[in-house]
Amino acid sequence: MPASTATQLPLSSSSQAGVTAQQASQPTGASSVNVITPSLQIQAPYSGSVRDSTAADEIRLSLPEAVRRGLQFNLGEVNASFAVRQARAQRGSALSELLPHVSTSVSETDAKQDLQTEGLGASAFGNLGAFIPVTVGPYHYYSLQGNLSASVMDLTSLYNYRSASMNANASALTARDARELVIFAVAGSYLQILRAQAQVLAQTDQVQYAQALYDQARAQAEAGTKAEIDALRILVQLQTEQQRLRSEESDQKKQIFAFARLLGVPVNARITFTSTLNEDAASPLGVEQAIQQALVQRQDLRAQEARVRAAEATVKAAHAEHMPTASIQGNYSLQGINPEQGRGVFSTTAKISVPVFEGGRIRADVEQAKAALDQRRAELDNLRGAVELQVRSACDDLDVATTQVQVAKSNRELALKILKQSQDRFTSGATNSVEVIQSQQTLGAALDDYVSALYAANLARISLARAIGDAEQQIPALLKDK
DSSP states (O other): OOOOOOOOOOOOTTOSSOEEEEEEOOEETTEEOOSOEEEEEEOTTTTOBOOOTTOOSEEEEOHHHHHHHHHHHBHHHHHHHHHHHHHHHHHHHHHHTTSOEEEEEEEEEEEEEEGGGGTOOGGGGGGGGGGSOSEEEEEEEEEEEEEEEEEEEOHHHHHHHHHHHHHHHHHHHHHHHHHHHHHHHHHHHHHHHHHHHHHHHHHHHHHHHHHHHHHHHHHHHHHTSSOHHHHHHHHHHHHHHHHHHHHHHHHHHHHHHHHHHHHTOOTTOEEEEOEEOOSOOOOSSOHHHHHHHHHHHOHHHHHHHHHHHHHHHHHHHHHGGGSOEEEEEEEEEEEESSGGGOEEEEEEEEEEEOOOOOTTHHHHHHHHHHHHHHHHHHHHHHHHHHHHHHHHHHHHHHHHHHHHHHHHHHHHHHHHHHHHHHHHHHHHTSSOHHHHHHHHHHHHHHHHHHHHHHHHHHHHHHHHHHHTTOHHHHGGGTSEEO
């Protein structure tokens, strides 16, 4: 059994959860698997979905149809679309700081005032105080007013808008990357179920082989031509194979339940999978060509580049706080005691504000923005290296898996021949049940190896498509329908 290896598939740098593939040698079924077999882990929110209320109880799913449903109902894609809406709203809010603000108001006032509270009592006017009323009113007037305020020069708001625009662009690119993750999650889960189905079929054959051999041994023992212990050994093997079959059938059901959750389908829906594993999963791209393609196509990489540009704009916005700002304000209104006697009044104000001393606030804002920019640049550099690593690892996994398929296919055919010869030798009395049981176990391991190798090759192929950022184009066409 080879040493374990593990690789992680690419995730969006901004994703809180995603899809991870780990490849390791693991024991499965009747015996230890002799190939590097992969497993797929899907974290929230990609493991959940919004419910499809129109889904039928019986569904036929090809891989392209499963991908379509995933893109429509998977929670990872739904959340990504919400994030895009939020980022666009923030961009709109930043833009509003640059645009004029216009408002209107209508008011009607009835008032009576005490002049003494305003410092206008009788004592304030000397001899004339006797003629000064204590109160004024009641009086009535109305006002219909329009207000305008606009920023004439505000570089901080301008750069903040540019930063928000870059962040909105990054969010849109991250949503595209989320589509890739959803497609990979759906396709990987689809492959897992096809593998589970193949293992159930192979284990069913193992049970049938063991049952036929036990019936033969039991008949020979009753006829006295074979020892009772041979029949007992084969009975133990038969019951072991039956137990493994029940375990694999249960595992298959659980995988289908989880797959239904990915697509928003009712968990108890009866799903028929119409696509099959592909024996020819080789990639037409060389390693270096795949790396160059990934650096251009990976949406999470482009999103991180947009975040760097957003951070650069934020630094400029912080520096611009040192600059003067200019604004204008004005209003025009109709005022009078009734609408027929209203008169137009207005006021305008032009304002220039020059920061002189802010107590170190601007310097702190600049330093904070620079630190965020350095962090985004470091993340971008790290992501570029991670993309190259992921592509190289995926290419290597695909090369190994393709070789494993050929070897496992040959071993499966040889194991069938060995079992046939052992059964013939047992029938003729040339050997006992130990050799037949060992041959059956060898066949079981070979069948499991073949299924695992086929699954590993297909998963490596979709992993490479995800690594180069071309999952949406390549993965739906990877498998063939029955």
